[in-house]
Amino acid sequence: xxxxxxxxxxxxxxxxxxxxxxxxxxxxxxxxxxxxxxxxxxxxxxxxxxxxxxxxxxxxxxxxxxxxxxxxxxxxxxxxxxxxxxxxxxxxxxxxxxxxxxxxxxxxxxxxxxxxxxxxxxxxxxxxxxxxxxxxxxxxxxxxxxxxxxxxxxxxxxxxxxxxxxxxxxxxxxxxxxxxxxxxxxxxxxxxxxxxxxxxxxxxxxxxxxxxxxxxxxxxxxxxxxxxxxxxxxxxxxxxxxxxxxxxxxxxxxxxxxxxxxxxxxxxxxxxxxxxxxxxxxxxxxxxxxxxxxxxxxxxxxxxxxxxxxxxxxxxxxxxxxxxxxxxxxxxxxxxxxxxxxxxxxxxxxxxxxxxxxxxxxxxxxxxxxxxxxxxxxxxxxxxxxxxxxxxxxxxxxxxxxxxxxxxxxxxxxxxxxxxxxxxxxxxxxxxxxxxxxxxxxxxxxxxxxxxxxxxxxxxxxxxxxxxxxxxxxxxxxxxxxxxxxxxxxxxxxxxxxxxxxxxxxxxxxxxxxxxxxxxxxxxxxxxxxxxxxxxxxxxxxxxxxxxxxxxxxxxxxxxxxxxxxxxxxxxxxxxxxxxxxxxxxxxxxxxxxxxxxxxxxxxxxxxxxxxxxxxxxxxxxxxxxxxxxxxxxxxxxxxxxxxxxxxxxxxxxxxxxxxxxxxxxxxxxxxxxxxxxx
Numbered sequence: 001x002x003x004x005x006x007x008x009x010x011x012x013x014x015x016x017x018x019x020x021x022x023x024x025x026x027x028x029x030x031x032x033x034x035x036x037x038x039x040x041x042x043x044x045x046x047x048x049x050x051x052x053x054x055x056x057x058x059x060x061x062x063x064x065x066x067x068x069x070x071x072x073x074x075x076x077x078x079x080x081x082x083x084x085x086x087x088x089x090x091x092x093x094x095x096x097x098x099x100x101x102x103x104x105x106x107x108x109x110x111x112x113x114x115x116x117x118x119x120x121x122x123x124x125x126x127x128x129x130x131x132x133x134x135x136x137x138x139x140x141x142x143x144x145x146x147x148x149x150x151x152x153x154x155x156x157x158x159x160x161x162x163x164x165x166x167x168x169x170x171x172x173x174x175x176x177x178x179x180x181x182x183x184x185x186x187x188x189x190x191x192x193x194x195x196x197x198x199x200x201x202x203x204x205x206x207x208x209x210x211x212x213x214x215x216x217x218x219x220x221x222x223x224x225x226x227x228x229x230x231x232x233x234x235x236x237x238x239x240x241x242x243x244x245x246x247x248x249x250x251x252x253x254x255x256x257x258x259x260x261x262x263x264x265x266x267x268x269x270x271x272x273x274x275x276x277x278x279x280x281x282x283x284x285x286x287x288x289x290x291x292x293x294x295x296x297x298x299x300x301x302x303x304x305x306x307x308x309x310x311x312x313x314x315x316x317x318x319x320x321x322x323x324x325x326x327x328x329x330x331x332x333x334x335x336x337x338x339x340x341x342x343x344x345x346x347x348x349x350x351x352x353x354x355x356x357x358x359x360x361x362x363x364x365x366x367x368x369x370x371x372x373x374x375x376x377x378x379x380x381x382x383x384x385x386x387x388x389x390x391x392x393x394x395x396x397x398x399x400x401x402x403x404x405x406x407x408x409x410x411x412x413x414x415x416x417x418x419x420x421x422x423x424x425x426x427x428x429x430x431x432x433x434x435x436x437x438x439x440x441x442x443x444x445x446x447x448x449x450x451x452x453x454x455x456x457x458x459x460x461x462x463x464x465x466x467x468x469x470x471x472x473x474x475x476x477x478x479x480x481x482x483x484x485x486x487x488x489x490x491x492x493x494x495x496x497x498x499x500x501x502x503x504x505x506x507x508x509x510x511x512x513x514x515x516x517x518x519x520x521x522x523x524x525x526x527x528x529x530x531x532x533x534x535x536x537x538x539x540x541x542x543x544x545x546x547x548x549x550x551x552x553x554x555x556x557x558x559x560x561x562x563x564x565x566x567x568x569x570x571x572x573x574x575x576x577x578x579x580x581x582x583x584x585x586x587x588x589x590x591x592x593x594x595x596x597x598x599x600x601x602x603x604x605x606x607x608x609x610x611x612x613x614x615x616x617x618x619x620x621x622x623x624x625x626x627x628x629x630x631x632x633x634x635x636x637x638x639x640x641x642x643x644x645x646x647x648x649x650x651x652x653x654x655x656x657x658x659x660x661x662x663x664x665x666x667x668x669x670x671x672x673x674x675x676x677x678x679x
Contacts, residue, residue, distance in 0.1 A: 001444040002442075003027075003444055004110075004430045006107075006108045006109050007106070007107075008109060009173065009574060010174040010434025011432070011435070012431070012432035013030075013040045014035075015044070017424065019444055022445055024424060027046075028045070034155065034437070034506075035155065035432075039175060039176055040175070042571070042584075043572055043574060043584065046583055049583055049584075050581060051425075051448065055407045056405060056406055056448060057405065057407055057418075057419040057451070058448060059074045059419060060077055060416065061073065061417040062074075062416055063414060067400075067413045068412050069412065075416075077450060077452075084461060088100060088371060091371050092125075096367050097125025097348065098126065098348050098367050099367040099369060099370040100126040101351060101369045101371065102117055103129060103353065103356065103379055104117060104374070104375045105134070105382075107378075108428070109430060110423065110426075110429060110430055111429045111431065112427070112429065112453075112454075112455055113376065113453060113454040116457075116458045116476075118339060119339035120458045120461055122338070122340060122343040123339075123465075124465065125348050126348060127351050127369070128347070129353050130350050130353060132354055132667070133667060134290065135293075137294070137302070137663055138288075138325070138666075139327075139328075139664065141298070141300060141306070141664070142303065142306050142324045143522075144303045144306075144531045144533065144663075145527060146515075146516055148328045148520070148521045149325050149328035150323075150325070150326055150329040151323035151324060151326070152285065152321025152322065152514060153326075153436060153512065154180055155435070156285070156318060157180050157184055157285035158183045160285040160320060161188070161189055161281060161283040161319075162192070164284065165177075165181070165192070165193045165195075165289075166287065166292065166305060167289035167292030168195075168290075169201045169289070169569065170201050171201040172200065172201070176434070177287060177434070181204075185206075190277065192207045192277075193208050194208075194209045194219070195209075195210065195211075196210060196211060196212065196566055196631075196636075197566075197630040197636050198629035199568075200571075210631055211265060211266065212552075212633075212634065213548075214296065214548045214564075215263050215264040215545070217301035218260050218264055219271065221260065221304060221543060222257045222259075222260035222264075224248070224255070226257065227275055227278070227279045228248075228249045228252060229256075232312065233311050234311070234312055238311065238313075241310065241316070241516070241517070242526050242527045242528070243524045243526035243530060244528060244529035247542060248529040248542060248543070265631060281312075283319045283320045284309070284314050285320055286321075286322040287322070288322060293661070294666065295661065295670050295671045296546075296548045296549040296550065296662060297661070298661045299662045299664055300539075300543065300545070303531070304544075306322065308322070309322045310516070310527040310529070315515075315527070316516075318512040326434060329509065329515075330431035330432075331488035332491060333485070333487050334483060337480075337483050339471055354384055354665075354667040355385075356392065357383065357385045357390075357392050358658065360372070360391075360395065361388055361391055361395075370398065371399045371401075372400045374401070374404070375402075378410045378576045378577075378642075381576035381651060381653065382575055382640060384669060386618070386653040386656075387654050390413075390643075393410070400413060400414045401417075402416070403454065403457055404420050407580075408642065419449055419452065420451055421443075421448075425451060426455075427476075428440075429499065436509060436513065437504050437505065439504045439505075440496075440500055440503055442500075455472070480496050481495070491508075494507065529543070548668075548671045549668070550616075550668070550673050551671060557616065558673060561614070561615060562633070563633060563634065563635050563674050565672040565673070565674040566637075566670040567636075567637050568636065569638065569639060570588055572584040572585075572639075573588065573639045573641070576640040579641055591639070591646055591651070593676060594625050594630050594638075595624055596628065596631060596632040597628065598632045599632055599633065599676070603676060605624050605678055606626070607624060609623070609678055610622075610624075610678070610679040611678055613635070613637070613674050614676075614677070615656070616673070617654060619650075620652060620655060621648040622637065637652050656668075657671075
């Protein structure tokens with residue numbers, strides 16, 4: 001039976017699911033899908049364990065102990081819905097609708113389930129959530145250069161002469177890109193990985209440039225310097241498709257490889273050689289990862305990298321260019337799903353999700369957040385500044401409802417836990433941010449226990465509250481059809497009826513897809529080396545690089561916390577998803593911190609030691625893993641383990657800060673200074 005992976009991954013894999021006696025027994029990739037090509041990650045291959053997990057929530061539950069204890073008793077759906085409606089009405093009457101806060105993100109990337117709650121919360125006048133935790137910084141920076149979050153099709157990289165995987169550990173986080181990279185290498189492509197540590201992706205490359213964390217933008221500026229100084233520029237493309245070349249050329253004179261080398265931690269000759277290889281021809285494809293945007297300077301980094309293919313004309317080459325995300329190409333009319341017209345005037349306040357801890361604990365917040373409804377997310381694990389988040393979730397006067405598939409850390413803090421369906425148990429439409437195929441999936445098994453989908457629960461709550469009932473009464477197929485019909489022409493060509501019939505349909509885009517071949521959808525209609533829109537917001541108009549707010553330049557902090565710490569994904573978890581799996585936890589081993597041998601020796605640490613990692617926010621325990629995969633001065637903590645599966649009961653996000661990045665309001669997850677000591 002056909003399905004689609006719903007998780008927060010660019011690949012959005014097409015799946016084949018074997019079912020026996022109402023249970024999932026096997027999940028594989030669809031061999032005939034042009035992007036999946038039969039390959040899926042080890043996480044999703046074990047999806048049966050998630051669907052039939054012993055931690056699965058199968059009935060509505062009411063808290064029977066203190067918050068965080070995880071002790072509950074069953075109640076009926078009717079009683080749960082009635083209690084939510086009663087509490088929400090009382091809170092809104094006393095404090096206003098803004099005292100209610102929804103919290104959700106990418107637990108399901110299906111368009112029905114992702115947007116299911118928006119109409120209800122808009123109609124209630126609830127606080128709006130700025131869903132900034134993942135891509136907002138990267139997307140804002142990318143748009144500043146090319147106007148739209150899209151790029152050349154990853155499938156086209158197979159014909160490239162040079163493939164650059166910049167800040168993306170594709171072997172862990174978008175495995176199907178590795179399929180394309182291998183095919184490109186078979187044709188003779190040279191593969192370069194740019195990443196602060198030697199990832200499994202870097203091991204498979206021809207060349208690894210191990211830049212210091214947060215310095216990718218400086219490297220890109222040095223590459224520009226060499227391209228322009230040595231005449232490795234496509235003058236025809238620059239003249240017809242870009243804005244501000246002369247200003248850029250003057251600007252990057254100040255960024256020669258010799259200046260940049262000590263910043264990024266590479267030899268000047270290595271930087272120059274990479275720039276010359278990149279400038280040797282337009283058939284160079286850059287696949288950019290979201291992770292490099294999770295620094296204080298992350299938006300400008302993405303904006304700067306987006307300039308490179310415009311200098312060489314790679315955006316116009318059928319096998320060149322760059323891709324950060326394909327998400328902007330799926331130009332649905334989201335108003336049909338979100339229903340912003342249901343909001344009151346003036347619109348309710350906006351709360352940035354990465355500052356949930358502040359929102360829940362700030363005594364000056366007016367009105368205070370008195371009700372929290374969590375779905376498709378696990379903020380007790382994924383939000384930065386976890387000490388503050390957990391303090392807020394522990395408030396006895398905070399009425400918290402968690403609609404969830406499994407008993408997460410967040411669910412342990414709930415007053416009510418509602419059982420949620422998995423993607424195998426409901427229908428949905430999926431768009432990707434790694435390829436250009438819409439996909440549709442029907443349920444392959446019946447809902448487990450009393451589980452209900454996001455759409456079903458919000459429809460029931462809308463009836464109970466007497467708001468937005470017309471929207472939900474029309475059904476999600478009507479909302480999806482309207483969203484498709486109201487989209488751009490290449491989206492309108494994909495109807496819901498066709499999707500239900502064919503399951504996977506490529507957007508009606510030309511092949512090869514070259515969205516920036518003759519310019520870009522910016523205010524000027526050009527790829528903008530100089531951005532007036534950034535300048536209007538008080539940001540540099542030209543690409544640049546600034547040191548991290550929490551990095552080696554902060555001598556005051558370095559004296560106490562001398563190591564840079566990045567927190568990328570591990571192999572078997574996806575953010576905090578899959579941490580519930582006993583099988584995958586065993587494969588992952590234990591929460592570890594990767595240390596260079598010199599750093600470990602200076603601290604009397606040997607491989608396998610229990611260690612304490614401390615930042616200005618807090619501390620957590622890990623097992624030391626000594627490796628030359630990371631440079632001295634940089635430590636790496638992969639993955640998000642749930643607190644209750646983590647030694648000492650506190651996970652990695654007690655180390656990270658909730659300050660926002662330079663653009664887009666996103667998190668600086670990777671900009672951390674820490675110290676590591678023996679526990």
